[in-house]
Amino acid sequence: MNPAVKNTFLFALVGVLLIGTGIIQGWNSTLVILNMGLISAIMALGVNLQWGFAGLFNIGVMGFVALGGLATVLVSTPPVPEAWEAGGLRILAGLVLGAATVVAAVMVQKRLQGRTRTLATLVILVGGFFLYRAVFDPGKVAVEAVNPAVSGNLGGLNLPILLSWPVGGLLAAGAAWVIGKTALGLRSDYLAIATLGIAEIVIAVMKNEDWLARGVKNVIGLDRPVPREIDLQNDPGFVERAASLGLDPITASTLYTKIGYAVLFTVVLLIILWLAQMALNSPWGRMMRAIRDNEVAAEAMGKDVTARHLQIFILGSAICGIAGAMMTTLDGQLTPGTYQPLRFTFLIWVMVIVGGSGNNFGAILGGMLIWWLWVQVEPLGLGLMNILSAGLAEDSALRDRLIDSAAHMRLLTMGLILLLVLRFSPRGLIPER
Amino acid sequence: MDILNALVAFANFVFVPGLAYGAQLAIGALGVTLIYGILRFSNFAHGDTMAFGTAITIIVTTALTGLGITFGPLPTALIALPFGILGTILLLLGTDWAVYKFYRQQKASPVILVIVSMGVMFVMNGIVRFIIGVREVNFADGERFIITAREFRTMTGLNEGLAIKTTQAIAVVVAFIVMALLFWFLNKTRTGKSMRAFSDNEDLALLSGINPDWVVKVTWMIVAALATTAGVLYGLDKSFRAFTYFQLLLPIFAAAIVGGLGNPIGAIAGGFVIAFSEVTITYAWKKVLTYLLPEPLEPDGLVQLLSTDYKFAVSFAILIIVLLFKPTGLFKGQSV
Numbered sequence: 001m002n003p004a005v006k007n008t009f010l011f012a013l014v015g016v017l018l019i020g021t022g023i024i025q026g027w028n029s030t031l032v033i034l035n036m037g038l039i040s041a042i043m044a045l046g047v048n049l050q051w052g053f054a055g056l057f058n059i060g061v062m063g064f065v066a067l068g069g070l071a072t073v074l075v076s077t078p079p080v081p082e083a084w085e086a087g088g089l090r091i092l093a094g095l096v097l098g099a100a101t102v103v104a105a106v107m108v109q110k111r112l113q114g115r116t117r118t119l120a121t122l123v124i125l126v127g128g129f130f131l132y133r134a135v136f137d138p139g140k141v142a143v144e145a146v147n148p149a150v151s152g153n154l155g156g157l158n159l160p161i162l163l164s165w166p167v168g169g170l171l172a173a174g175a176a177w178v179i180g181k182t183a184l185g186l187r188s189d190y191l192a193i194a195t196l197g198i199a200e201i202v203i204a205v206m207k208n209e210d211w212l213a214r215g216v217k218n219v220i221g222l223d224r225p226v227p228r229e230i231d232l233q234n235d236p237g238f239v240e241r242a243a244s245l246g247l248d249p250i251t252a253s254t255l256y257t258k259i260g261y262a263v264l265f266t267v268v269l270l271i272i273l274w275l276a277q278m279a280l281n282s283p284w285g286r287m288m289r290a291i292r293d294n295e296v297a298a299e300a301m302g303k304d305v306t307a308r309h310l311q312i313f314i315l316g317s318a319i320c321g322i323a324g325a326m327m328t329t330l331d332g333q334l335t336p337g338t339y340q341p342l343r344f345t346f347l348i349w350v351m352v353i354v355g356g357s358g359n360n361f362g363a364i365l366g367g368m369l370i371w372w373l374w375v376q377v378e379p380l381g382l383g384l385m386n387i388l389s390a391g392l393a394e395d396s397a398l399r400d401r402l403i404d405s406a407a408h409m410r411l412l413t414m415g416l417i418l419l420l421v422l423r424f425s426p427r428g429l430i431p432e433r
Numbered sequence: 434m435d436i437l438n439a440l441v442a443f444a445n446f447v448f449v450p451g452l453a454y455g456a457q458l459a460i461g462a463l464g465v466t467l468i469y470g471i472l473r474f475s476n477f478a479h480g481d482t483m484a485f486g487t488a489i490t491i492i493v494t495t496a497l498t499g500l501g502i503t504f505g506p507l508p509t510a511l512i513a514l515p516f517g518i519l520g521t522i523l524l525l526l527g528t529d530w531a532v533y534k535f536y537r538q539q540k541a542s543p544v545i546l547v548i549v550s551m552g553v554m555f556v557m558n559g560i561v562r563f564i565i566g567v568r569e570v571n572f573a574d575g576e577r578f579i580i581t582a583r584e585f586r587t588m589t590g591l592n593e594g595l596a597i598k599t600t601q602a603i604a605v606v607v608a609f610i611v612m613a614l615l616f617w618f619l620n621k622t623r624t625g626k627s628m629r630a631f632s633d634n635e636d637l638a639l640l641s642g643i644n645p646d647w648v649v650k651v652t653w654m655i656v657a658a659l660a661t662t663a664g665v666l667y668g669l670d671k672s673f674r675a676f677t678y679f680q681l682l683l684p685i686f687a688a689a690i691v692g693g694l695g696n697p698i699g700a701i702a703g704g705f706v707i708a709f710s711e712v713t714i715t716y717a718w719k720k721v722l723t724y725l726l727p728e729p730l731e732p733d734g735l736v737q738l739l740s741t742d743y744k745f746a747v748s749f750a751i752l753i754i755v756l757l758f759k760p761t762g763l764f765k766g767q768s769v
Contacts, residue, residue, distance in 0.1 A: 057544055059551075129738075137734075186756055188544050189475040193686050194756075197749035200683060208742045342558065342679070346551055353548065408562035415555025419532060422549055 007361060007430055014368045021376070028251075031258035033375050034368075038265035039327045041367030044351040045272055045360060046319030051349075052358035052432065053285065054312045055292040057188045060179070060195030062344035063202035064317045067175055068168030068324025069334050070206060073213040075164035076223045077156035083146040083211070087139030088154055091211060094136025101128025143211040153214045161223040165268070165325045172321025173314045175202070180310040199345060206336040213334055220333040226260035229253040261330055268326065269364070272319060276360045288312060289358075342411065347374065350418045356428025365430055373417070374410060381409030439724035441593040445582070446720075451705075451712040453601035453670055456608030459704025460663035461681065462688035463615065463697055464656045470632040470695035471652045472533070474546035479660060479685065481557035484678035485524055486661025487668045488565040490517030491572045498574065506576040508600065511607075514665055521657035528553055529653050537649070554679075561675045570673040573600055593720075600669040611662055612701060615655070619697065624651055632695065680745075684711070687748040691755045693762025702763060707748045715741045 022030035043061060050056040101124060108120045144152045175198070183194035207216050232238045232253035242252035279285050291298040291305055299305050328334050347370065355366020385406045389399040421428065461483060468476045476482075493513035503509050532553060536546055579602055582594025619625040624647070630638040631648045639645060664678060671677070688707045692699025717735035726732075739746065755762060 055544075057547070182753060182757065186760070189547055190690065190756055192475070192547065193683070193690065194749075194753065197683055197687075197745065197752065200680075200745045201743070201749060204742050204745055208740060342555070346555065349548070349551060350555075404566075405563045408559055408567075410559070411555050411562065412559025415552045415557075415559060418552035418555060419549065422545075422552060423532075423535060426545075 003430075003433075007365075010365055010369075010429055014365065014372065017369075017372050021372070028254055028258065031255065031262060033372055035258060035261050035265060035330055036327070036375075037368040037371040038262065038269055039323050039330065040348065040351060040371040041364040042265075042269055042272060042323040042326070043320050043348045044355060044363040044367035045269075045276055046316045046323065047348050047352045048316075048355075048357060048360060048363035049276060049279075049319065050313060050316035051352060052363070053280065053288045053292065054309060055188075056184075056309060056313055056316075057192045058195045058313065058316065059192050059341075059345050059349070060197075060199035060202075061320050061348050062339050062341050063195070063199030064172040064175065064320035065324030065327065065344050066199075066202050066206055066336065066339050067171045068165075068321035068326070069328035070213055071168035071171050071321070071325045072161060072164040072222055072328045073219045073334050074156045075159050075167050076161040077219065078158045080146065080151045080153065080155035083143045083151065083154050086146050087142035087211075090135060090139025091143060091154070094132055094139060097128065097135055098132040101125065101132060104128070140209075140211050148210075148217075151214070152217070153211050153219075160225075161329055162225050162264075164329070165322050168325025169318040169322040172324070173318040176314045176317035177310070180313045184309050184313060185306060196341070196345075199341065203336060203339050206339075213336075216337050218333060218335045218337075222329065222332050222334070224257075224332060225264060225329065226257045229257055232256060265326060265330075268322070272322075273360055273364065280360065347414065350414050352428075353418060354421045354428060356430040356432065358432030359428070359430045362428050362430035362432075366428070369429075370414070370417075374414065377410045377413045378407060381406040381413075435592075435724040438591055438593045439721045441585075441589075441591055441595050442720050442724065445593065445595045447709075447712050447716050449595075449597055449601055451709045453598075453604040454712065455705035455708030456604045457663055457667045457670065457704075458681075458684055458688045458708050459701040460608055460611055460659050460666065461685040462692065462700035462704045463612075464659040464663065465685055465689040466692070466695055466697060466700040467652055467656055467659070469689070471628060471648065472537070472546075474543045474550065475686070475694075477547060477550045477682065478528075478554040478557055480679045480682040481554050481561060481675075482521060482525065482657070482660040483664030483667070483681065484561045484673075484675050485557055486517045486521040486657065487664035487673055487678070488561050488675075489520035490514055490661065490665050491565060491570055491668070491673060493517065494572050504575060506599070507603070508573050508575045508669055510572055510574075510665055510669055511603070514662065517661045517665060518658045521661045522654050524557075525653040525657045526650065529649065558675065558679065565673075565675070567675055570668075572673065573669045575599060598670070600666075604666040604670055607662065607666060611659065615659075615697065618655075624648075628652060683745055684708075684748045687752040690752055691762055693764040696762065696764045699762050699764035706763070707751060710751055711744045711747045714738045714747045715744050 018030050018034055021033060043065065046064075047058065047061060050058050105121050105124045105128070108117060108124060112120055143154060146152060179195065179198050183191050186194065206213060209215060210217065213219055229250075230253075233249045238253070238256075239249045242249050245252070247255075287298070287303060288308065290301075291303060291308055295305050348367075351366035351370045352363055353366070354370055355364070356362025382403065385402045389396075389402045392399040461479070464482075465476060465479050468474065468479070490510055490513045493516040494508075494510045497503070497509050497513055502512065504512050532549060533546070536549060541549075576599050579597045579599055580595065582596040585595045586592070617625075619629055627638065627643040628648050628651065630641070631643055631645065635645075638648075667678075667681070684707050688703035689700050690703070691706055692701070692703030715737065717737040719732055719734070719736045722736055723731050
């Protein structure tokens, strides 16, 4: 079977799975899975750029996704004028001071020598920290005291939410630049630990800095780029068109908004895929793969390995940030408590490995396929457990145990799939060409 | 000025908890560092191995208390610990046979093994949830305190109390025993010496007739014992939740790297460095400073450098600083 036929077959398989879901569980479920699948595919493209093209081991995807989510709040929510009056400027001044401290410390590190250097760095860092806290803390307390039940944060810029997608990418890129500058020179597994740590810190900041995006109090009711269902149901024109298609207005409106999202996501996915393909087949892409396959040789050829790594690390993280902003837009709410590394970092890695690292189509296939599985393993597992325990008595403890444990099938299945693919088909479903 | 009260407050809120946490981290980091030294990869499944061992121990503990067997004032989990270790040894040897062996024979690069360990992490996480669920489990029984704050106050007449939990003392004592045993094993026994040789120079070790399969098996067994012990000590001191064990991965790796990956002494030192920095930086120093400083200088705020929610940030910051300035760690570790 030649590769083109095989790839078409694999994508058709995903299509069949989605259509099957539609027939058995309803078209709304299909669209829910499809939308998250598209977002997962974009995240997988980002990770594939870093791992597949450049061999960078980033397991902090969750952090970049969360930063994208933060962007939606900062861009789309209306500002809270009372909070800005209470301490907005103080907070900004504090942040600037904090940044200045770090910059000064880095400058001292670069310019000075020996013991003066150590001493000066310490003085700057410690002094800067207390100065920052002295300026920042009162502002934070004042802002968080402003109407904490509904706001307690500074709010955003009140711009259209679609704008938050590129902004999310920029935020993630900024964070990636800082991490890359410090950690990219290190060995691969040190970079892994560093990114893992940064992701946890990003989540900790988002949970605890209420002035930013309300922390664990969550931001709900974000703007939407597509019409709300209730508006559609109240629109006589829409109800009429739905009726002409033989649908009741409620189903029609839910399908309509979901299809709207799906179209938007597909457009973004196609743009990113096109860019990634162009990059892969350009001289730049060939250089990246050369660096990945043999850093020493590439360096001998005059390639600046660290700078190229930094570049691709930022690009891949930015894509994850964009996907994160899209996901929060789809959810309509930012809930920092729901970001889990297993779901937002390691699952994306399963997608990339299973799909085929180094191949953009593989990443997309992996994203859609693994996401479908992730959603469906639980009902499938429950079915399996019901069959397994069918012979047991109604009140048997073993039966209850089996049925209860179906809920935990997901992680086990994902791990098994990852291990099996790594063992028997290490290059993934659609291997790199 | 009241140095005595300040010291007691410091011991109660910083030193004792830091020591217990440091002991737990150190044993966890020893496991990571041994795998790195001998099998040559960073094992991301270590947190979940700890969770598995603890889960087995909890189940055996429940069975034992059900039979009416307890350990007097000490937690019953200590009797159940060997069973937990045994279960974990079986799991790890099975995992090695089914998963890692293949890549070892292929001489796969370390980063592939790290990804493989990610898959193992998923599977183990699933298994732990199967056998014990996701709820929080408290399995410490026996005496809760060696000395309570109130007893200490009446005994010494000081304002401040010093409470020492039984579990904290057990953590330190057990950790000390485990470390002593491990170093005796590595330095005095034939197998231990061959493990060190294997870690130093694989080819030379093979040339001198060391059986690599045996070394690998023994390593997994020791790692199982270390991981289960660390997990049980942590669970006794705090409580058991599958998810917190996964999160322990970060401070444990930080400890192992700060000490120097592959270096057992480094892992212990790293464990205490990370633990004490986390506790000191997230502790509100107001109480201690109030005792120490003259009245006009007494602080108004809590004098807490960072809120406790940022304890990850502390271990992480230390990790980065050490990596930037001393990439092989405080004690010289290996770099592959």
